[in-house]
Amino acid sequence: MAVIQTADTVPGAGRRRGLDVRSLAASYSTIAIFVVLVLVASFISTSFLSSRNIENVLRQVAGTGVISMGMLLVILTGGIDLSVGSVAALGSITCASLLTSMSLWSAVPISLLAGAALGTISGYFVAVRRMPSFVVTLACMTIARGIALIVSEGRPIFMGDNGAWLNDGFNRGSILGIPLPVALMLLVFGVTAFVLRLTAYGRLIVAIGSNGEAVRLSGVRVTPRVFSVYVISGVLSALAGIIITARSGVGSPVVGIGMELDVIAAVVIGGASLMGGRGTALNTLIGVLTLGVIGNIMNLLNVPGYHQEVVKGVIILVAVLLQSSVWPRRA
Amino acid sequence: MPDEQHRPDRGMTAADAAPARMDVEMIGISKLFGGVRALDDVSFRVRAGEVHALLGENGAGKSTLMKILAGAHQATGGVIRIGGVQMAISSPHVSRALGIGIIYQELALAADLTVAENIFLGEMSGLVNPRTLRARARRLLDELGFAIDPGALVGSLPLAFQQAVEIAKAMSRQVRMLILDEPTAVLAPPEVERLLDVVRGLSRRGVSVVYISHRLDEIFRIADQITVLKDGRTVGTYPIGDMDERRLISLMVGREASQLFPKVDRRKGEELLRVEKLCAAGFVRDVSFSLHAGEVLGIAGLIGSGRTEVARAIFGADRPDSGTIQVAGRRVTIRTPRQGVAAGIGLVPEDRKGQGLVLALPIRQNMTFTTLARFTNALGMLRRRAERNAAEDVARRTTIRARNLDLPVSSLSGGNQQKVVLAKWLDAGCRIVILDEPTRGVDVGARSEIYQLIETMAASGLGVIVISSDLLEVIGASDRLLVMSGGRIAGSLERADYSEARIMEMALRSAAHVGANHSQPVLTEA
Known part of the structure; x- marks a missing residue:
């Protein structure tokens, strides 16, 4: 008996150590890539580390940062949300057009509800009807964009006086020296990190993405939890749309075109697995910042816009390659 | 050619x-x-x-x-x-x-x-x-x-x-x-x-x-x-x-009955579970039986004879086609695992890695999926210390050998992994526990500990169902035995009448003529 047990535990022990090293390397590889990038950037351009430039980068990523937390939840369950950019546009247009006739305190909540509504559609078809999230959110992506274009008649909408605070108070304002849009992104990040680490909901989201059937067979209701992540993603997308609107002062139906790809890239650079069950809020935030810094360096170096796209794609590939080569392969 | x-x-x-x-x-x-x-x-x-x-x-x-x-x-x-x-x-x-x-x-x-x-x-x-x-x-x-x-x-x-x-x-x-x-x-x-x-x-x-x-x-x-x-x-x-x-x-057949099974003198209590005319998965037909408190009921049969389908239908993992289930004399409707748990039923599924465990997550978390509400405050926050204490307590009672309950459950040996799946149900308020192939891929030492656990559960007044392809296991662990074949109950035996040859005969002989009913299930693509 003793012999059998030794034989049985020894390979297990080896595997365990291997796994630890790998996951350690993976969680640091996200940070390592980011640090290297920042170092390279500060060598290349003296203005990179200026507080003005840093603030600029942070402001630019505030929208993606907010959306990425919703996307992280969706991806943790093993799904994907392609509708985020369009829902951001819907949020932007809803908010701006409501502000022409309503107060800020009505317009913003209603815009967030619009995002929630789109998320509810996605959540229903994915969680209840068991349709693939890729297809469902692809449909919602064109629906949301379409509604935004219909409502705005394809034109930008100025926020008017009711929205003045968004542009002045919120966008220009700061708390403890942190611009409010950035502070909002950090708040969303903090809440997501808290939920994932310390609540039953967060633990179950991760577990469902890792092995939903085992969770279901423990008597846990899986459907409402999967449903909820799409609603959260919808709300956060609309919120991001409002942040972007505050920045420009104009609601636009073309906000967030291609944004879903940036957000997914950020989550993946942050080491999350598209198969679900793996990913953290902190690494996702670093993924967002990594993408932001890449764009910023190229701007500082006056790399033409078209070239930037190519470089960005290459860097995403390299970053994810580093990630995937340190993750253990799973059948 | x-x-x-x-x-x-x-x-x-x-x-x-x-x-x-x-x-x-x-x-x-x-x-x-x-x-x-x-x-x-x-x-x-x-x-x-x-x-x-x-x-x-x-x-x-x-x-x-x-x-x-x-x-x-x-x-x-x-x-x-x-x-x-x-x-x-x-x-x-x-x-x-x-x-x-x-x-x-x-x-x-x-x-x-x-x-x-x-x-x-x-x-x-x-x-x-x-x-x-x-x-x-x-x-x-x-x-x-x-x-x-x-x-x-x-x-x-x-x-x-x-x-x-x-x-x-x-x-x-x-x-x-x-x-x-x-x-x-x-x-x-x-x-x-x-x-x-x-x-x-x-x-x-x-x-x-x-x-x-x-x-x-x-x-x-x-x-x-x-x-x-x-x-x-x-x-x-x-x-x-x-x-x-x-x-x-x-x-x-005819192997040596080993010393793995604790010698038992169990007392049968009131009826806990009554299954009547259960039909499931398209080919399980008219399965009826009852289970009493303190009893271990074995279900034998070949792979594909419908044993697992019966277990899953009772627990709510799959919707049954028809039939009724009573728990402790009350008719219950079980359509989902959650309803199964609410009715007091726990299932240790046959596929440990695919259905029993979230392999990448810590041992502790795997043990408390069934009881998580107990460790959650009004804000949805986990009371980690309470959870840890409960997990450590259950780990002791189930003799799980792990250096640290925060390690991923995948780091455990097969036997200890199986104990984790069992441990999920220990404090979940179950009155009926169904174990499907409880010792598949489990070494001898852990096997006898799992049998001991089954014994302890029965002794504490639970009703236990053990499904196994291992004849000696069902014989050794159970007080009463159902033999399934081709989606039906081919026979039942009291402990005094157990013999491997009789069980095999029941499982094999009726397979030939019941097979005809079994010919139309949808082929699952490999």
């Missing part, structure tokens, strides 16, 4: 080395999975052109042995000789090149492709002319005596024909030894006849056939030789003429 089936550069050197006469000898084969010895010094010889039946209980090692021949597993020890030449079958590719074909129970066909495309799938490259492909397929099918349209979609064919397509696919590769793993399990009687004819035809052409089946009548009609395995060892090889059914069953 026609000339055009000659394939360039695929056979490698192994094909050139393959001898003309395909005698296959496996000598002293052993195989370890982790710490579990699946095969121990097994010898198995098949002469060219013979039909050789391989028999044994579930878990005796038949499939493992055949997977070694097919290159899907590598033997831990032993020698394989083919035509007297020693060979290392290091991969499925080598096995194929040597002329060995295997057809698993789950057919590996592409349902949306035609018969011809499926047959030649492996060698299709570049431009494929559908007409030539079809013509070649027709010639091959004619040669084998199958009246199948090569242009038909495989998914539209009855199962027997699909199996015939698999055989044709193997024959298209000049197979000289064909392994059939329970080929008739899903076939209706007329289809079985057709398959037996095909096997005889193959044998006449000099192809040796290894035939794994639980249907003894088929074996007596078709086999030349019989090899019996038991507990991963060879019992012996016998010419069919020296054998009769009774003797064969006695060779397959």
Whole structure:
């Protein structure tokens, strides 16, 4: 008996150590890539580390940062949300057009509800009807964009006086020296990190993405939890749309075109697995910042816009390659 | 075989080395999975052109042995000789090149492709002319005596024909030894006849056939030789003429009852569970039984006899087709696992890694999925210390051996992983616990601890159902036994009347005639 047990535990022990090293390397590889990038950037351009430039980068990523937390939840369950950019546009247009006739305190909540509504559609078809999230959110992506274009008649909408605070108070304002849009992104990040680490909901989201059937067979209701992540993603997308609107002062139906790809890239650079069950809020935030810094360096170096796209794609590939080569392969 | 089936550069050197006469000898084969010895010094010889039946209980090692021949597993020890030449079958590719074909129970066909495309799938490259492909397929099918349209979609064919397509696919590769793993399990009687004819035809052409089946009548009609395995060892090889059914069953069973099972004197309490006329999964019919507090009810039967389907339907993992369930005298509706848990039922599923555990997550978290609400405050926050204490307590009671409960559950041995799945239900308020294959892939030491746990649960007044393919396990652990066959309860035995031979007879004998009802289940694509 003793012999059998030794034989049985020894390979297990080896595997365990291997796994630890790998996951350690993976969680640091996200940070390592980011640090290297920042170092390279500060060598290349003296203005990179200026507080003005840093603030600029942070402001630019505030929208993606907010959306990425919703996307992280969706991806943790093993799904994907392609509708985020369009829902951001819907949020932007809803908010701006409501502000022409309503107060800020009505317009913003209603815009967030619009995002929630789109998320509810996605959540229903994915969680209840068991349709693939890729297809469902692809449909919602064109629906949301379409509604935004219909409502705005394809034109930008100025926020008017009711929205003045968004542009002045919120966008220009700061708390403890942190611009409010950035502070909002950090708040969303903090809440997501808290939920994932310390609540039953967060633990179950991760577990469902890792092995939903085992969770279901423990008597846990899986459907409402999967449903909820799409609603959260919808709300956060609309919120991001409002942040972007505050920045420009104009609601636009073309906000967030291609944004879903940036957000997914950020989550993946942050080491999350598209198969679900793996990913953290902190690494996702670093993924967002990594993408932001890449764009910023190229701007500082006056790399033409078209070239930037190519470089960005290459860097995403390299970053994810580093990630995937340190993750253990799973059948 | 026609000339055009000659394939360039695929056979490698192994094909050139393959001898003309395909005698296959496996000598002293052993195989370890982790710490579990699946095969121990097994010898198995098949002469060219013979039909050789391989028999044994579930878990005796038949499939493992055949997977070694097919290159899907590598033997831990032993020698394989083919035509007297020693060979290392290091991969499925080598096995194929040597002329060995295997057809698993789950057919590996592409349902949306035609018969011809499926047959030649492996060698299709570049431009494929559908007409030539079809013509070649027709010639091959004619040669084998199958009246199948090569242009038909495989998914539209009855199962027997699909199996015939698999055989044709193997024959298209000049197979000289064909392994059939329970080929008739899903076939209706007329289809079985057709398959037996095909096997005889193959044998006449000099192809040796290894035939794994639980249907003894088929074996007596078709086999030349019989090899019996038991507990991963060879019992012996016998010419069919020296054998009769009774003797064969006695060779397959009759192991030493071990000391693994605690001696028990249980007191039966009130009725906890009453299942009436349960129908499930399309083929489980009219299953009725009851379970009392403090009782361990065993369910025996072959794989595919409907045991697991019954368990899943009671727990709510799948929706039953019809039937009623009463828990402690109250009629309950169970459509989801959550309702099952609410009714006081827990399930330890047969597939530990796929259904029992979230492998990547810590041991502690895996133990508390069932009780998480208890460790959650009004804000949804986890009270980690309370959770940790509870998990440590349960780990002690279930004798889980782990350095640290925060390690991923995948770091544990099979036995300890299984204890974690059991531990989930210990404090979940269950009155009925169903264990499906509780010791599959579990080493001997952990086994006896799991039996002890089952005993403890029963002693504390729970009703326990143990489902197992291991006869000794159900016999040793249970007070009463149901034997399932072909989706029905074939019989029940009280502890005093237990005998392995009787159980095997119930499980096997009725399989043949109940099989007809079982012929139409939807084929799950492998």
